[in-house]
Amino acid sequence: MIYYIIYLSSAKKLFDTEALINLLKISNKNNSAIGVTGMLLHKDGNFIQFIEGDQQKVQALFNKIKQDNRHHDVFVIDDGWLDERLFADWKMGFRNLDLLDSDNTIKEGYSDFLNHTHDFHDLKNDKRGALMLLKLFKDN
Numbered sequence: 289m290i291y292y293i294i295y296l297s298s299a300k301k302l303f304d305t306e307a308l309i310n311l312l313k314i315s316n317k318n319n320s321a322i323g324v325t326g327m328l329l330h331k332d333g334n335f336i337q338f339i340e341g342d343q344q345k346v347q348a349l350f351n352k353i354k355q356d357n358r359h360h361d362v363f364v365i366d367d368g369w370l371d372e373r374l375f376a377d378w379k380m381g382f383r384n385l386d387l388l389d390s391d392n393t394i395k396e397g398y399s400d401f402l403n404h405t406h407d408f409h410d411l412k413n414d415k416r417g418a419l420m421l422l423k424l425f426k427d428n
Contacts, residue, residue: 291343293367297359299333325375327422338422366415
């Protein structure tokens with residue numbers, strides 16, 4: 289069994305592309321060292337992240353994330369157990385959804401969520417929708 293957490297957070301200060309790339313590099317290195325995999329989505333200064341692995345390691349990582357002073361409004365959408373990893377090949381998959389319109393990676397209508405100007409916090413009470421959003425980008 290694999291433990292997971294899906295959470296939301298908001299940046300205190302917007303991340304530029306370089307900061308996002310650095311975050312991804314550090315996450316990949318650290319997650320690889322502890323056997324954690326997952327997916328991180330970013331849009332308009334907001335993050336939604338799915339992390340999975342050993343329960344103690346995932347919870348320790350999440351506690352570290354909660355202490356990170358670069359963001360606030362950390363909110364757990366869901367946590368629990370899976371039979372197998374959803375993101376086994378991703379030390380930390382990442383998509384910056386702010387860039388999707390400019391490079392036509394995602395076509396209009398692909399996800400109704402992406403066609404609106406709201407933030408990930410609209411998913412606070414939608415566990416299924418949050419997971420579906422993360423999984424949309426798994427194979428892209």
